[in-house]
Amino acid sequence: MRKIYLVGGGTGGHCLPMLTTYRFFRKKKIECKIITDERGRVFFDTIPKKDKKILKNLFKANNRVSQIFNIPLFYIKSLFILLNSKTDFVVGFGGYMTLAPLYAAKLLNYKIAIHEANAVMGKANRNLVSKAKIIFTTFEQTLKIDNKYRAKVINVGMPVRDLKNDKRIISKNIDKIRICVIGGSQGSKSLSEIVPKAIVQLQDKVSKRIHVSHQGRLEDLKKIKNFYIANKLSCEVSNYFDDMTSLINMSDIIISRSGSSTTNEIINAKKPSILIPFPYAVDDHQYFNARKLSEIKCSKVIRNENLNSVNLSLEIYRLLYFEQNSGYIKSKLSRIKITNSSEQILSKLYEYK
Secondary structure, three states, X not given: OOEEEEEOOOOHHHHHHHHHHHHHHHHOOOEEEEEEEOOOHHHXXXXXXHHEEEEOOOOOOOOHHHHHHHHHHHHHHHHHHHOOOOOOEEEEOOOHHHHHHHHHHHHOOXXXXXXXXXXXXXXXXXXXXXXXXXXXXXXXXXXXXXXXXXXXXXXXXXXXXXOOOOOOOOOOOOOEEEEEEEOOOOOOHHHHHHHHHHHHHHXXXXXXXXXXXXXXXXXXXXXXHHHHHHXXXXXXXXXXXXXXXXXXXXXXXXXXXXXXXXXXXXXXXXXXXXXXXXXXXXXHHHHHHHHHHHOOOXXXXXXXXXXXXXXXXXXXXXXXXXXXXXXXXXXXXXXXXXXXXHHHHHHHHHHOO
């Protein structure tokens, strides 16, 4: 295997598994390059400049019209990038910007594969599915894959960072309950207002002190922090935590949107969670991601329109103490967790060498 290109942009759900896969491939001495867009650039700041190509937008707005006009430009740029690359495989990780590089790769007769992070296959991947040699999926029984392409499907899970040697992870904090709140890139007023109220109400139900790590919208940070402090809660509040994976692993319970990256970090960390799907996600894919955990009683799913502080506080209490007394969630998530996802991806690519 000489060279592999990984393609994806936009959100962490596309870019974070790419970054994990890139690091694994480089560790295995595989020459690996990244193609991303300007929104995805931030996720790849730590990798060498020579290993990444940024496709710059002709139109900056993130809407359907801008995407339609950007794709032809991305296609031309991708042709120039890939023309003499002599790559073995181009692997797309979803998002509209993958269309141009993967179609360019197909024109140049390079082998292509796709990875679907969500429980519902996205529109870009559905457009590419007939062209791909391999369809990697995160979840079993991924929806919206035509049955005629099922033979190409390989369930490898989501590449996530391995934290077994991370010294920041604490195994148990007997005098404190740690709660991690994640608004994601699509944070909302509900997660900024209702969730803090529910956590404050939880104080009356528990004997331990509560510490909250809350990732929220930039415009809400001051209000969120002041609310926690006024109610004598220990907290750290930010619009971005660069160690979010560690925070998830350190926490006793997660309250979050249910994007693919976060959902799989929760599975990997084997943590109880309350998931509040983003109501405007394409194909309602966040709900279907969350449903994968609720079906096995490892998570409580609350629709955005049904969210209120009283019920949320009660659900946090129920889920938190159910897990502490039974260990069911840790055991159940251990069984569905797929390890070595990046290694499995590389192994399957080798089979098509």
